[in-house]
Amino acid sequence: MQHGSTGSRGAWAASLRRSVRLLGEFRYEQPDPERFYTALAADSVGQLSSYLDLAGCTVLDVGGGPGYFRDAFEAAGATYWALDADVGELAGTGAIATGTVVGDGMNLPFADGAVDLCYSSNVLEHVREPWRMADEMLRVTRPGGLAFISYTVWFGPWGGHETAPWHYLGGRRARRRYLARHGHEPKNRYGESLFAVTVRDGLAWARRQHAGEVVDVLPRYHPRWARWLVRVPVLRELLTWNLVIVVRRK
Template sequence: MRKLVVTSPAARQFARRATLRRSVGLLSDFKYEQTRPDIFYGAIARDSADMLSDLYQQVSRKGIAGTVVLDVGGGPGYFADVFAERGAHYLSVEPDPSEMHAAGIQFSGSARGSGMALPIRTSSIDICFSSNVAEHVATPWDLASEMLRVTRPGGLMVLSYTLWWGPFGGHETGRWHYLGGEFAARRYRRQHGREPKNRFGVSLFPITATAGLRWARSVSSADGQADLLAAFPRYNPRWSWWTTSVPGLRELLVSNLVLVLRKR
């Protein structure tokens, strides 16, 4: 696994961006997730566009201009303008109507639908992407399989998700999730007088890096549907990517795992 993570040609171009300065900048924006989501998600949108551009360029030798990008769990459309600026045809699927309208963004390329049954034709998407959604799904590998279904042969599927045992696994319930998701949720309710936005067992689930790598390897077997091109920590500086190779340690230090697959 070390060779795949560290030297994979698919991730080499994006790795040049993975500096400590970038990591610190994104971490500083994280504090605005609840209070100023436009700041937080604006930064994540730009970083996501950079990542997908680099990955697609490395694999296809061309940029994302003119490609069809599907964002699964795209929320209110924070990413739409950023991808439009890159010349991509950006689409999103979001199951929650309140999320779709949360920011008052006017975006015609969004459809209401479930990630478990995407309302998208099979093999029709150039890049199928999902950012920080899989941890909110009880059966995340069904979501991943649907993403792979709609991706065209030769296209990329990029799944990025927050690991439960990492420092942000509990989301707004802080580090208390290490003592149990239900404990963290009850503590949040006592402190704030309301349920957390991400409720353990309802909209937040304990997802691991090992489970994701196992799924990715299963679909990239000899008779599988895709090739696993790279797996790396999304927000970590490049020099720490080796942690993805170490069972146990990766669950604590990777924080957010990116799986990059090319459909056969």
Template sequence: MVGGARFDAPKFDSAVTARLARRATLRRSVALASDFRYEQTDPALFYGNLAVDTAALVDDVYVGATGRALDGAVILDVGGGPGYFADAFARVGARYLSVEPDPAEMHAADLQVHGSVRGSGTALPFRTSSVDVCMSSNVAEHVRDPWAMAEEMLRVTAPGGIVVLSYTLWWGPFGGHETGPWHFLGGERAARRYARTHGHEPKNRYGKSLFAVGASDGLRWATTTPNGELLSAFPRYHPRWAWWLVRVPVVRELLVSNVVLVLRAVR
């Protein structure tokens, strides 16, 4: 128990995830997992496929939570990088905005994304209650204080709007990113080994741009924040029949890989 709220048995079997549950098949899971090998060698392929799946996921949970599709909604992508997700959200009719702190990341793919702003996720340069949906995909593990970022996401979301926060778990198979699986022996040790092996520092440097974040950390925040109501928590890449894993402490840290938290903004 934390602050009187249970965070070890989150909800996920609800109307919020009903549409997504129908798509959360083993075929989808295998396809997404197979794309990970292209993350650094062919990022356009990797992020292009991920963008299509992410837009569908966000649309599914938004319909479940509000009864409305994303068509016409204003969506803010925190840590949007060069804007790989922009086209996918445009295709579902959303007005896509993004914020990214690193100018090199913003221009990494030579994409022209209108509405892309340079700024910090922990101090979002947007007005309070200015967007319908605020999302972040695989960013929280790169932020020193991810829950400050999460609170900012709730702040800029209009009351009744939805926050979708998805992040990679440290003790999962992809927690160390390119330094894995050696991160199981320690993040700093894994980073030094990568530098020795490859002759340069990893892109995701432990302690600087990569941090150890667990499922329980996010669930604790999501069930105790006064600014949001946790609607659902589920594994992002797992088939529906494996979603029960997110309910089991310790096991979820090792086997869930990436957790999705869906919250309704409240004031």
């Protein structure tokens, strides 16, 4: 009995260390995106491995940008495809890699059931019709495969991205303030390339979609034992930096 208790404490501590490490890397998201997204990719592979064996999987990374996640997924034995609507983003690390597709996340250029895992990280808040994109992700996932959807929550500390924390006073006001202060628009422009997406929105979509079975809903950067947070209205919006929804295709 004592051994089990010790093991539980060890798992609790390991989960807490993971969260502290990820949040520590988060401060590099703007000044050193390669560092942050490489760390996030390694963490994502570890997280996904608890749901499925990535070896031999075909993975579609929707909004994959320059492909920071490619090395981590391929090292796990997956075949990796990245899709982005912005050619500039795709070429962000140099030449555009093989297995890269230019396309629209709300109208994915893939057949029904084409991939084993459809993955999207920190993209949904940049899409004008986020839940249409979520539906598309399920469409291209094969029966038994997974859709992993992760997005930045609007009312969380980083909801306004580089305009945070002024987004709490309104996205447009935060955008105007940024322009006045820096002399140029933020990269993530509220109403154009940044939209308010909440935990409540994600839970509502998870309930109304019928294409898959919801496997998990949790705050991504928190310890796994903090998943209770998504069940608490208001608090979940303020303390969930990033929400993960995992759905297994029927």
